[in-house]
Amino acid sequence: MTGAVKNLARKTRWVDTPPPLATAFVVKIAERCNLNCSYCYMYNKGDLSYLRRPKFMSAEVAGAMLTRIAAYAQRRRLKKIALALHGGEPLLIGRQWVQWFLLEAQRVAELSGIAFKIGIQTNGVLLDPEWVRLFSEYKVGIGVSCDGPEEWHDLERRDFAEHGSYKQVKAAIELLAASKAVEWAVLTVVNPQASAPSVLKHFVDLGVRQVDFLWPEYNHDSPPPWPSGTMGRYFCELFDYWYSELPKPPRIRWFENAMLLLLGGRSACDVLGPNPITDIMVESDGTWEPLDTLRICRNGMTRTGLDVRTRDVEEIWSVPLYQIGLRNQELLSDTCRSCSFGQVCAGGYLPHRYRHDTGFSNPSVYCADLLAVLSHIHRRISADLEPLRAAAASVPA
Amino acid sequence: MADVPPYHYSVCLNLDCTRSDLQPYLNQLNPILANIMSIIQTNPDDSGEGALSPNFSKILFSKIKTS
Numbered sequence: 001m002t003g004a005v006k007n008l009a010r011k012t013r014w015v016d017t018p019p020p021l022a023t024a025f026v027v028k029i030a031e032r033c034n035l036n037c038s039y040c041y042m043y044n045k046g047d048l049s050y051l052r053r054p055k056f057m058s059a060e061v062a063g064a065m066l067t068r069i070a071a072y073a074q075r076r077r078l079k080k081i082a083l084a085l086h087g088g089e090p091l092l093i094g095r096q097w098v099q100w101f102l103l104e105a106q107r108v109a110e111l112s113g114i115a116f117k118i119g120i121q122t123n124g125v126l127l128d129p130e131w132v133r134l135f136s137e138y139k140v141g142i143g144v145s146c147d148g149p150e151e152w153h154d155l156e157r158r159d160f161a162e163h164g165s166y167k168q169v170k171a172a173i174e175l176l177a178a179s180k181a182v183e184w185a186v187l188t189v190v191n192p193q194a195s196a197p198s199v200l201k202h203f204v205d206l207g208v209r210q211v212d213f214l215w216p217e218y219n220h221d222s223p224p225p226w227p228s229g230t231m232g233r234y235f236c237e238l239f240d241y242w243y244s245e246l247p248k249p250p251r252i253r254w255f256e257n258a259m260l261l262l263l264g265g266r267s268a269c270d271v272l273g274p275n276p277i278t279d280i281m282v283e284s285d286g287t288w289e290p291l292d293t294l295r296i297c298r299n300g301m302t303r304t305g306l307d308v309r310t311r312d313v314e315e316i317w318s319v320p321l322y323q324i325g326l327r328n329q330e331l332l333s334d335t336c337r338s339c340s341f342g343q344v345c346a347g348g349y350l351p352h353r354y355r356h357d358t359g360f361s362n363p364s365v366y367c368a369d370l371l372a373v374l375s376h377i378h379r380r381i382s383a384d385l386e387p388l389r390a391a392a393a394s395v396p397a
Numbered sequence: 398m399a400d401v402p403p404y405h406y407s408v409c410l411n412l413d414c415t416r417s418d419l420q421p422y423l424n425q426l427n428p429i430l431a432n433i434m435s436i437i438q439t440n441p442d443d444s445g446e447g448a449l450s451p452n453f454s455k456i457l458f459s460k461i462k463t464s
């Protein structure tokens with residue numbers, strides 16, 4: 001940890017005034033996967049914590065977690081908590097366990113008066129009509145990971161025998177598109193060597209109505225393999241196609257949040273904008289941890305040892321790495337502080353700012369790309385709003 | 398990069414015009430942009446899902462009379 005981070009941790013005391021409160025928990029119910037994606041931040045970016053953890057979360061841990069979260073929500077007067085079932089591949093834990101969990105969550109919700117909004121993030125390989133029925137019954141939102149057309153998806157998203165998973169994932173998406181009973185979306189990790197319009201068109205053709213394009217997890221110690229600017233070009237092309245070319249464009253969270261910020265609004269995600277990072281992870285062994293993608297920065301970096309069976313949610317407030325997430329804007333580099341897009345990009349996603357010697361006080365490793373795409377979106381929407389502005393100006397006072 | 402938000406909308410901020418004056422222009426906006434603006438307009442104080450700044454609705458819409 002750098003001196004600045006140590007100082008920040010030392011001076012932070014949340015005794016009288018609580019920090020921004022977590023309303024979302026990412027629950028690692030399975031810490032193994034049936035795919036071996038090369039870019040996976042859980043298994044293939046240097047963190048080996050998963051080797052010390054159980055493959056699956058026990059019912060004991062899950063029950064204790066639900067009770068602790070409900071008690072925390074009551075203490076902090078929060079009415080609604082989001083729980084994202086995550087992995088690894090969460091469906092590996094089996095339908096019986098998931099059904100038990102959903103029932104238990106329902107029971108705890110009724111007892112506590114706290115509403116749990118539950119979602120699940122799956123690679124789609126095991127998703128079948130029975131799973132969809134279960135998720136529909138309990139109103140569980142589903143996220144499916146897919147990287148676009150087969151040739152791009154199967155480049156990275158393969159099993160341990162090197163077989164691509166595209167065909168199974170496509171079937172899962174078609175199943176969801178045919179079902180009107182569940183809320184679902186697609187997550188895609190960008191490969192900027194692909195054609196952005198062809199990736200988006202592929203999703204549109206599959207009936208996807210909501211998709212998030214994720215920037216691959218790199219930082220200054222482990223920079224992206226593409227020349228600077230490559231991602232920026234990809235996102236500019238993607239934006240133009242999405243914004244202008246499609247008769248019924250799907251929702252794209254990254255662009256929507258970028259536009260909100262550019263229009264003076266506030267982002268609803270942690271990858272853009274000056275938000276504190278409040279989300280809390282629950283590992284399969286029952287430990288509360290900070291943002292899981294931070295594990296790309298150093299092996300074991302996110303470990304806390306705080307067990308849900310004995311520790312309240314609030315105890316994570318004293319974990320230095322969690323405090324860094326909460327107060328990440330205080331660690332912005334001078335470059336970001338003086339940047340015109342400082343309040344929009346806000347340094348970019350926290351893990352992308354990391355360097356072993358300067359910690360998180362760096363611009364994003366994607367700085368040039370972020371500037372390119374945000375400037376581009378700003379130009380496009382400014383031009384579109386000009387008639388409105390001119391009309392407003394011409395109205396007599 | 399001097400003209401960056403949130404100052405972008407400052408022209409609209411202090412104009413005393415009605416929403417109906419601008420409606421034809423609002424109707425012609427790119428639908429994605431119009432949708433983002435309507436989200437902001439309808440959820441100015443939502444601090445949860447889809448959290449949005451109250452400032453923006455003030456900037457563009459609250460200052461435009463709805464009569």
